[in-house]
Each structure stands twice: as structure tokens, then as C-alpha cells.
Amino acid sequence: MPNSKARFIILKIVIAVMFAAVIWKLFDLQVLKGEQYYEIANDRMTTNIVEKAPRGEILDRYGTTLVSNKVGYSVVMQKTDVKDEEFNDIIKKLVDIFYSTQCEYYDDLPISFAPYQFKFEDENEDGSVEDEREAWFKNNSHLGKGIEENMSADQIMQAYKEIYKVSDVYSEDEQRRIVGIRYAAEASGLSQTTLFTVADDISVDAVTQIKERQDEFKGIAVINDYIRQYDAPGLATHILGRTGKINAEEYEANKDLGYGYNDIIGKQGIEKWGEQYLRGIDGTTGTTKEVNGKEITVMNDAEPVPGDYIVLTLDSDLQKVAEKSLADTIQNIRASSGVKAKDGADCDAGSVAVIDVKTGDLLAGASYPTYDMSRFNEDYETLINNDAKPMWNRLVSGLYSPGSTFKPLTAIAALETGNLNVNEIIEDEGIYKFYADYQPTCWIWGEYKLTHGKQNVSAALENSCNYFFYEVGRRMGIDKLDEYAKKFGLGEKTGIELDEEVAGHMASPEYKKEVVASATDREWFGGDTLQAAIGQSYSLFTPIQLANYAATIANGGTRYKVNLIKSVRSSVDGGVVKEFNPEVVEKVDMDDEVINAVKQGMKRVVDEGSASEIFANYGIAVGGKTGTAQVGNGSNNAVFIAFAPFDDPQIAVSVVLEHGVRGTNAAQVAKDIFDKYFDLDSADTTAEPTTATDVQGGLLR
Structure with a gap:
């Protein structure tokens, strides 16, 4: 009898321990790591594909189109479960295709190729890059990656090579390219739900090579996208302005308006002034995936809405x-x-x-x-090194x-x-x-x-x-x-x-x-x-x-x-x-x-x-x-x-x-x-003007 009672007590203890373990696991899954596992489960089951809205056109006063859009191809990257070494190899092969087809790609790392030097851009056009440099270090030194403000460009490159596990088997230029894309992807919030646009407006040749070797490019896809087109190339450039990929400062200022890390935004000229009008509303297509990989489309897709168009006073x-x-x-x-x-x-x-x-x-x-x-x-x-400052309006x-x-x-x-x-x-x-x-x-x-x-x-x-x-x-x-x-x-x-x-x-x-x-x-x-x-x-x-x-x-x-x-x-x-x-x-x-x-x-x-x-x-x-x-x-x-x-x-x-x-x-x-x-008969506008000393100007003190 005593033995039976002892066994019963032991059994109760075992059951209690097992129950506690289950409770702890549920607590761990749902509370401590609930958000993480929810995201993983959701990513496995549901993907929202963003369909970009075309940006509004810009016309002159008589309706002549100055800026429009063309349908092009963009390369996007999605985070997968591949290891760093395989990921780096994928990027290396992708960049090789870009170089062979003369296609540009996004690389936001403000460090040149070897010999490494900082190359911050004067984004606010105040004549100095010190504020851009300070902002970059502030945004990157707190990430726990060993980036400190007193580090040289070479030291930062070495740090990123270690962070991204970039092997010395690659050439120095290849290492810099891999680090550049990985840095840009990370800065853009790359995840299983957030895609990173590696390159846009790529050539058909590049598209063909990527698609033919798709099995080598896990997590890489080619999508249709809208690319800005200048219908009168070189005309009114300073007035029309330019667009570009949103930077960290612009993202922080506009994220509440629905901008993403990879969005295009007006940088200068009318493209910047008219951003609120020119930007359309992106559409989305929802899909689900079963465990066996079968894809099922979810209803209630949202169609993209094109941006408004701007009519200028220009003739x-x-x-x-x-x-x-x-x-x-x-x-x-x-x-x-x-x-x-x-x-x-x-x-x-x-x-x-x-x-x-x-x-x-x-x-x-x-x-x-x-x-x-x-x-x-x-x-x-060439433009930024031209002493005559062609980009200055x-x-x-x-x-x-x-x-x-x-x-x-x-x-x-x-x-x-x-x-x-x-x-x-x-x-x-x-x-x-x-x-x-x-x-x-x-x-x-x-x-x-x-x-x-x-x-x-x-x-x-x-x-x-x-x-x-x-x-x-x-x-x-x-x-x-x-x-x-x-x-x-x-x-x-x-x-x-x-x-x-x-x-x-x-x-x-x-x-x-x-x-x-x-x-x-x-x-x-x-x-x-x-x-x-x-x-x-x-x-x-x-x-x-x-x-x-x-x-x-x-x-x-x-x-x-x-x-x-x-x-x-x-x-x-x-x-x-x-x-x-x-x-x-x-x-x-x-x-x-x-x-x-x-x-x-x-x-x-x-x-x-x-x-x-x-x-x-x-x-x-x-x-x-x-x-x-x-x-x-x-x-x-x-x-x-x-x-x-x-x-x-x-x-x-x-x-x-x-x-x-x-x-x-x-x-x-x-x-x-x-x-x-006034539609007057004009003399030859290329006639050489005289260059005699002017007699109309005042003399300086």
C-alpha cells in the first residue's frame, strides 16, 4: 500500500511537470516569441504582392508630354533561409549579369571601391557633406555591428565583410559589390514580407539570363515595373527634376504616408514639388501557399491607381x-x-x-x-566632377x-x-x-x-x-x-x-x-x-x-x-x-x-x-x-x-x-x-557676337 501511494505521488509530479512544460512552451510560442512565429507562419501561408502604380505624367501648357512612363523590368530580392555563403554567391552571379549587360543596380554604401574612401553625397545641396556623414554614422553606429564614428572607410569595409561573411575567395571588387548590395538590402528592410529592389529598368538580355538560370537565383525574381521616361531628353531638365530611391531621411519623414523602403520619390524640381500629386496608389495581390507549395489566389485584390498629371506653364x-x-x-x-x-x-x-x-x-x-x-x-x-556644375539650377x-x-x-x-x-x-x-x-x-x-x-x-x-x-x-x-x-x-x-x-x-x-x-x-x-x-x-x-x-x-x-x-x-x-x-x-x-x-x-x-x-x-x-x-x-x-x-x-x-x-x-x-x-524672321542665331570691352557696366569701388 505505501508503495502504491508513493507511485501515485510520483505520477502526479510527473504529470504536473509535463503540464508545466506544455504551459511554458505555449507561453514561449504565443507570448515571448509569438510575434516572430506569427510572422513566419504568415509568411509561409500568405504573400502580398505589390503592384506599383504608374507615376503621373508632366505636360507643357499645350499638352505636349515631357515626362511619362514606360513598362520595364525590375529585379527584386526576397529574404530566404539560405546561409550567408550561398546568399553571397547568388549576389555575385547576379552582379556578373548586371555588368555583362551594362545594367545599373542599387548600392547605397557610401564607400568607394578599393582603395576605400568615403563618398557621401551633398543631398541637401548646402555645399558640404559633413551633415550627411554625421547622419550616416548616427544611423549605423547603434546597430550593434561594431560601426563607430571614428572608423575609417577601410575599417568599416572590413567590419561589413565579417558581418556578411564575405569570403576572401572573391576578388576585392567582387567583395565590395556583395557588401554594397547586402548593405542596401538590409537598409531597405529586406525580410520575407518586404522585398528589396536590386535594380530597375534592366535590359531584356539581363532578364533572359536570369530567367534561364532561375534555379541559381533563389529569392530573386524579375517583375514588370513602371520606369520614368523623358519624352524630350535633355529639355527643361532642371525644371522637371528627377526621381530616385527613397533614402533613410526621406523614409522617416514619409513612412506614415505609406512609403516603403524601396519606393521611388521626387528628389528635385517638379518631381519633388508635385510628389503628393504625381505619386499613385499601389495595388496589391494577395496569395496563399499550402504546405505542398500549391498557390491559391485570395480575393479582394486592390487595383493600382495612377498618379495625377501636372500641366506646366512652359511652352x-x-x-x-x-x-x-x-x-x-x-x-x-x-x-x-x-x-x-x-x-x-x-x-x-x-x-x-x-x-x-x-x-x-x-x-x-x-x-x-x-x-x-x-x-x-x-x-x-562626370556631372558631379564638372566644375561648371551642370546639375545646379x-x-x-x-x-x-x-x-x-x-x-x-x-x-x-x-x-x-x-x-x-x-x-x-x-x-x-x-x-x-x-x-x-x-x-x-x-x-x-x-x-x-x-x-x-x-x-x-x-x-x-x-x-x-x-x-x-x-x-x-x-x-x-x-x-x-x-x-x-x-x-x-x-x-x-x-x-x-x-x-x-x-x-x-x-x-x-x-x-x-x-x-x-x-x-x-x-x-x-x-x-x-x-x-x-x-x-x-x-x-x-x-x-x-x-x-x-x-x-x-x-x-x-x-x-x-x-x-x-x-x-x-x-x-x-x-x-x-x-x-x-x-x-x-x-x-x-x-x-x-x-x-x-x-x-x-x-x-x-x-x-x-x-x-x-x-x-x-x-x-x-x-x-x-x-x-x-x-x-x-x-x-x-x-x-x-x-x-x-x-x-x-x-x-x-x-x-x-x-x-x-x-x-x-x-x-x-x-x-x-x-x-x-512673335514668329519673326530671325537672323542666323549662330553668328559670332562681338567681344569688345563693355561700356554699360558700373565700375566697382
Whole structure:
């Protein structure tokens, strides 16, 4: 009996232990590791295949397609149960195919091939990569992989080789390629449910090789995808912008909007500004797999919804003329330069803007040098190493001294503030002697020891008489000059739908204190006002600002927000999603007598003055102003603003040529644009411009 009781107690203990073990296992499976096993079970049973939505198209004002989509092939990777060594071998074979077929693939590791060096990109375009470097180390040093901020590029490469178990059996280049893809895949959240896009827009040859050897590529698949297509390659590149794979910073900012690690996002230009409209809604197809591998489709699939399309204010035909004339003129200046110093041999860049005077619409906007977005990946290294910075949008980001093109503003400000009368005569004495310690000269005195004699405001604009504008600038003072510059949008953003736009700045005592280091030199002197009055000193404006300033003069004082978008429309039914109408920013109250006197002076510049050699016997009347700005040791910058027709202005133009020698050279680009817009018979636009020393620019102190 005692033995039976003992056995019963032992049996109860055994059962209790077994029960406790079962309870513990259930707790482990459902609580401690529940999420992990749920994911594994779910991955085994269910897969959601994302069907990418096509991105919205971008059209010009007349419906000409500038950016669309084409169906291409992408290579995607799914996490499988293969070991590191096998995974590395799969990647090596895949990259071999990419190289043999000249296909690009994603590699986000900011380290070059051997000898290893960091190669961070200046993504925020602030002129430095230090913030990108700091952010990268911050994002990677906390992952428990031995990555520390003081490590060299070589040390980090060695660390990743160990992390990913990359064998020395591969060559050094092959090791770097394997590490690069594995790093990019991991950074993109590769898992059994999250696919990583290894490459997109691959060739048919690459597709064929991968599919023929599919058994060698476990976890690799080729899918149909939408690829951005540029229907007029190279046209309006800086305005249209580019797309690219979302980076870590962009993902963090947009993940709540449904973006994934592998999504494409607008990086620059309209592609960036219009992201909220252009991006469609991805579709999904759900499938289940039984244990034996049989696939069964799950109902309730979601169809992709294409992104909306954007209609721009650009006239693509006028854009072509603007870009060609800008490029041809710059190349002709270089070709016609000789051995004389500062004769244009260094002319290598510029910008042009064309604005509808009555609406503020940008009809054309060009920045030179430019590039072909359809070849961005292939040409990237060449582009970033080009000293002329072809990826920089000078239209809205380039800052230039306006030179004598600023004089119409000085005239308006002086007349409207009562510091000058329309009929008042000021005699040019060659040397301006009001200040004992600073006595600048008129350009004609400096060149020929001559003067312009007696000048009213219209004649002073025609002759670009520095003496005249020294005097009225001094009378008025810098505060009034700054006030009127702001009214005309100089030193202010135009509001154009491009995130790259900068404000620039008008010369002022406050700004001088910001940029001048010496305490003594930071003081504002009377001579600073004289220089500001002729468009020199510390004033720096963008080409788009100069065009809008010219448009505001042309229409009598209405400054519009510069508009690049006409409308956003639905790709599903063509309905209007958003309409963009003209928006008045400022109404400059000007007496008719004042604006007429200034505009007459600008007409005389074209009819009889510095631009007359370009517009001789022209078919319509034009108002304009040439300008030149000295820039360090190089050739002078050439600047020109204009509007036409004179009696009923429709468009305004600004042209800036870096090291273009003289404003007359820039006028050639404006003429070509007027020829096209007004359908005038044009002379040969490739004729070589003259390169004589400019007599329109003010002299620097």
C-alpha cells in the first residue's frame, strides 16, 4: 500500500511537470516569441504582392508630354533561409549579369571601391557633406555591428565583410559589390514580407539570363515595373527634376504616408514639388501557399491607381529655343575670344527666364550647362566632377550682380520719392566728387576721358550714365532704394514651385554687417550707396527675379507670383484636381509719367544704345537694359532684361551669361526668344557676337 501511494505521488509530479512544460512552451510560442512565429507562419501561408502604380505624367501648357512612363523590368530580392555563403554567391552571379549587360543596380554604401574612401553625397545641396556623414554614422553606429564614428572607410569595409561573411575567395571588387548590395538590402528592410529592389529598368538580355538560370537565383525574381521616361531628353531638365530611391531621411519623414523602403520619390524640381500629386496608389495581390507549395489566389485584390498629371506653364517649343540660344551664345563667345585678357574665354555658364507679363507664368526657363536626365545614372560621376556644375539650377539658385540692369529701379525709386523730376537735367562731369574720400567715375570717363553731358532720366538710361545714378542714389539714400527693390521682388523669392529657389539679397547696411568680417569695414559708407544705385555693391539676384522685375516694369507695376503650374488633373478621368490662377503679390503705385519716362529710356537702349546692334531694323519695338558686373579675376558677367512688344508688353526676358563680357552678348539670347514667340524672321542665331570691352557696366569701388 505505501508503495502504491508513493507511485501515485510520483505520477502526479510527473504529470504536473509535463503540464508545466506544455504551459511554458505555449507561453514561449504565443507570448515571448509569438510575434516572430506569427510572422513566419504568415509568411509561409500568405504573400502580398505589390503592384506599383504608374507615376503621373508632366505636360507643357499645350499638352505636349515631357515626362511619362514606360513598362520595364525590375529585379527584386526576397529574404530566404539560405546561409550567408550561398546568399553571397547568388549576389555575385547576379552582379556578373548586371555588368555583362551594362545594367545599373542599387548600392547605397557610401564607400568607394578599393582603395576605400568615403563618398557621401551633398543631398541637401548646402555645399558640404559633413551633415550627411554625421547622419550616416548616427544611423549605423547603434546597430550593434561594431560601426563607430571614428572608423575609417577601410575599417568599416572590413567590419561589413565579417558581418556578411564575405569570403576572401572573391576578388576585392567582387567583395565590395556583395557588401554594397547586402548593405542596401538590409537598409531597405529586406525580410520575407518586404522585398528589396536590386535594380530597375534592366535590359531584356539581363532578364533572359536570369530567367534561364532561375534555379541559381533563389529569392530573386524579375517583375514588370513602371520606369520614368523623358519624352524630350535633355529639355527643361532642371525644371522637371528627377526621381530616385527613397533614402533613410526621406523614409522617416514619409513612412506614415505609406512609403516603403524601396519606393521611388521626387528628389528635385517638379518631381519633388508635385510628389503628393504625381505619386499613385499601389495595388496589391494577395496569395496563399499550402504546405505542398500549391498557390491559391485570395480575393479582394486592390487595383493600382495612377498618379495625377501636372500641366506646366512652359511652352516646350519656346523652351527649346531658349536652351539652344543660350548654349550657342555661350559657345560662340568662347570661340570668338582671343588672347586679350577677360575677353570671354572663360564664359561657360548662364541662365535665361521668360515670363508672361500679364499672368506671371514662366514660359521658358533654362540653365546652362545642362544634362540629359535619361542618362543621369550613366553620367553621374562626370556631372558631379564638372566644375561648371551642370546639375545646379542657375535659374532659381544662381545669384548674380545685376549691373546696370538695376538702373531702371533706381530711376523709379528716385522719381516716386521726389528725389528726381522727370524733366530734371543732371550734368555728367565724369568724376563724381560729392565725397572727398571716394570719387568714382562714369564709365565713359574711365574709358575715354569723356562725359555724357546733360542727361534727363530717359537719356541716362539709354547711355547708362553712372554719374547720373550716383547722384540720384545719394539723394535718395539706401533705405528708399531697398524699399523699392523689395516692391519689385529683388532679393525676394518669386514663389515659383521649385524648392531649390533662393532669395538672394539686396545691398543694405544690415546685410553688409552679416557678410563683412572686419569691424571697420562693416560700417555702411556713402560710397556703398553709390555702388548699390548702379547695381553693384552687395546686391545679388536670381535670373528668375530679374525677369519678374522686368515684367513688373513692363505691365506698369503689377508684380505677380511666378507660376510654373497651370493645373493638376486626374489621370483617371481628366478632371481638375487643382487649378493655379495668376496671383498678385504687389501693386507698385507709379505715376504714368514716371513709368513712361523709364520705359522710354529702355526703348532707347534697344533703338539707339548698347543693344541696338542686336535689334537693328527689328520687326517690333522692344524695351531693354544691358548690364555688366565685374567678378573677381575673370571676364565680366553679361546681363540683359527686356520686354516686348513695347506698346502692349506680352513677355519679359532676363539673360545672365557668366563671364559673358558685356550685356550686348546677352541681348542676342533675348532676340532669339522674341523671334520665336512673335514668329519673326530671325537672323542666323549662330553668328559670332562681338567681344569688345563693355561700356554699360558700373565700375566697382
